[in-house]
Amino acid sequence: xxxxxxxxxxxxxxxxxxxxxxxxxxxxxxxxxxxxxxxxxxxxxxxxxxxxxxxxxxxxxxxxxxxxxxxxxxxxxxxxxxxxxxxxxxxxxxxxxxxxxxxxxxxxxxxxxxxxxxxxxxxxxxxxxxxx
Amino acid sequence: xxxxxxxxxxxxxxxxxxxxxxxxxxxxxxxxxxxxxxxxxxxxxxxxxxxxxxxxxxxxxxxxxxxxxxxxxxxxxxxxxxxxxxxxxxxxxxxxxxxxxxxxxxxxxxxxxxxxxxxxxxxxxxxxxxxxxxxxxxxxxx
Numbered sequence: 001x002x003x004x005x006x007x008x009x010x011x012x013x014x015x016x017x018x019x020x021x022x023x024x025x026x027x028x029x030x031x032x033x034x035x036x037x038x039x040x041x042x043x044x045x046x047x048x049x050x051x052x053x054x055x056x057x058x059x060x061x062x063x064x065x066x067x068x069x070x071x072x073x074x075x076x077x078x079x080x081x082x083x084x085x086x087x088x089x090x091x092x093x094x095x096x097x098x099x100x101x102x103x104x105x106x107x108x109x110x111x112x113x114x115x116x117x118x119x120x121x122x123x124x125x126x127x128x129x130x131x132x
Numbered sequence: 133x134x135x136x137x138x139x140x141x142x143x144x145x146x147x148x149x150x151x152x153x154x155x156x157x158x159x160x161x162x163x164x165x166x167x168x169x170x171x172x173x174x175x176x177x178x179x180x181x182x183x184x185x186x187x188x189x190x191x192x193x194x195x196x197x198x199x200x201x202x203x204x205x206x207x208x209x210x211x212x213x214x215x216x217x218x219x220x221x222x223x224x225x226x227x228x229x230x231x232x233x234x235x236x237x238x239x240x241x242x243x244x245x246x247x248x249x250x251x252x253x254x255x256x257x258x259x260x261x262x263x264x265x266x267x268x269x270x271x272x273x274x
Contacts, residue, residue: 021160021164025164026195027192052206053164055184055209056182056184060167060168068180072213072216075212077208079207080209
């Protein structure tokens with residue numbers, strides 16, 4: 001893996017049923033995600049997907065690219081930039097920013113983001129993994 | 133009893149729970165996020181859990197114990213995974229308040245989390261930044 005390389009992207013579309021399911025799995029039933037009446041009165045005007053649910057696509061991309069090394073040494077620092085609404089398609093992508101040797105391991109730093117179909121960034125950030 | 137966010141102090145442990153990352157939870161999680169990663173089982177035959185399922189679990193107690201209100205924005209998140217975790221693991225999740233301030237009508241709270249396995253080994257740490265509208269907390273919608 002070299003600087004400038006891009007990772008295989010992960011693309012998905014989450015339905016409201018998926019959001020409800022995530023709320024159950026994560027134990028996060030914030031009404032902004034699951035209550036249409038509450039969400040209608042919010043700044044978003046409708047329900048939005050959990051940020052962590054969208055961020056999971058970055059982790060999935062990193063796991064596919066780096067396997068167990070991501071599980072053992074992955075780091076991620078992200079900002080949630082824009083809401084993702086049920087039904088929207090999002091794409092996680094990553095570009096290798098640096099590859100450097102640290103002691104007996106190679107650390108790969110990746111600029112990561114999740115974009116919506118209109119190219120708006122929903123999440124931006126950095127991920128790092130040590131390959132031993 | 134409602135949480136008075138203005139009385140929470142930095143350094144305070146705001147959540148401490150022990151969870152099992154069981155098949156049901158991981159299955160529900162994988163189905164919701166449509167994760168199709170298919171890592172082979174480890175040498176001991178146990179299946180690795182997606183790291184973000186552990187992260188989701190670590191935030192469960194925070195959301196519940198802090199009674200995070202609707203309208204709260206999750207604006208930033210950091211994670212560091214330090215050990216692979218298998219499905220069925222028992223995890224101890226602890227969250228500490230690292231920042232609690234008000235700016236521009238928004239309460240900004242930073243919560244750090246640590247997750248340890250049954251042997252007491254840290255498997256994940258994290259930092260969550262959330263913003264709560266102050267008018268929401270006081271019940272004043274104006």
